[in-house]
Amino acid sequence: MIVAGSASVLPGTRVQLRPAAADDARRIFAWYNDPEIVAPYDRFSVDTFEEFERSLREAPGDPNSLAPRFVVALRDGDAPIGVVGHYVPHPVLETVDVWYVIGDRRARRKGYGTEAVTLLVQHLFASTPFPRVGATVDVENRASLLLLERVGFQREGVLRSALFHHARWHDIAVYGLIRDDWATRHPTV
Numbered sequence: 514m515i516v517a518g519s520a521s522v523l524p525g526t527r528v529q530l531r532p533a534a535a536d537d538a539r540r541i542f543a544w545y546n547d548p549e550i551v552a553p554y555d556r557f558s559v560d561t562f563e564e565f566e567r568s569l570r571e572a573p574g575d576p577n578s579l580a581p582r583f584v585v586a587l588r589d590g591d592a593p594i595g596v597v598g599h600y601v602p603h604p605v606l607e608t609v610d611v612w613y614v615i616g617d618r619r620a621r622r623k624g625y626g627t628e629a630v631t632l633l634v635q636h637l638f639a640s641t642p643f644p645r646v647g648a649t650v651d652v653e654n655r656a657s658l659l660l661l662e663r664v665g666f667q668r669e670g671v672l673r674s675a676l677f678h679h680a681r682w683h684d685i686a687v688y689g690l691i692r693d694d695w696a697t698r699h700p701t702v
């Protein structure tokens with residue numbers, strides 16, 4: 514199953530998801546280089562700028578890309594405040610997991626992350642036949658856990674000692690959102 518690309522702009526109330534432009538790369542790369550911004554609860558690795566720029570450019574045509582699928586920007590401003598994407602759809606199960614970063618620290622705790630993930634989930638349900646969108650999150654990542662619950666995800670369980678970062682193993686919570694539940698919450702989809 515190939516997840517649809519990200520050629521269009523997805524407008525929300527206060528934020529929009531838009532395709533990455535060439536001059537976004539430096540700013541997003543700066544976030545990717547700061548482990549305290551992108552990965553306080555995750556593994557951290559850095560690409561060269563050239564590799565990063567190429568992966569950003571090629572993402573729309575590569576269904577397996579882990580690069581950002583959309584830039585998060587405010588409705589009334591074009592500058593990126595974050596990025597969102599999704600992992601490769603599961604090879605057997607009918608599900609795809611989302612990921613998200615609000616890289617601009619000044620834009621955090623204003624509900625923008627919640628709105629950006631809502632738009633991404635809406636896009637995935639509209640552009641794929643998957644009955645489920647998932648997410649995995651370190652059980653200590655309070656902001657991310659609250660965001661998922663705010664969007665409507667339900668906690669389905671915990672994978673114990675599933676991710677090694679910051680010198681120890683971490684438990685990872687599994688979250689899921691079912692298309693039928695989404696349609697009830699958002700009858701226009």
Ligand SMILES: CC(C)(COP(=O)(O)OP(=O)(O)OC[C@H]1O[C@@H](n2cnc3c(N)ncnc32)[C@H](O)[C@@H]1OP(=O)(O)O)[C@@H](O)C(=O)NCCC(=O)NCCS
Nearest residue numbers: 551613614615621622623624625626627650656657659660
């Ligand atoms: C997780 C992240 C995307 C949240 O973005 P955000 O725009 O600040 O989130 P929101 O403003 O929509 O807030 C969502 C909820 O989390 C809460 N929250 C946000 N930051 C928080 C923090 N640092 N500590 C505790 N709660 C926090 C908000 O109060 C809100 O809860 P509420 O709806 O009950 O009030 C952002 O913190 C981030 O980019 N973190 C680093 C990358 C990351 O961890 N990504 C997720 C990997 S699974």
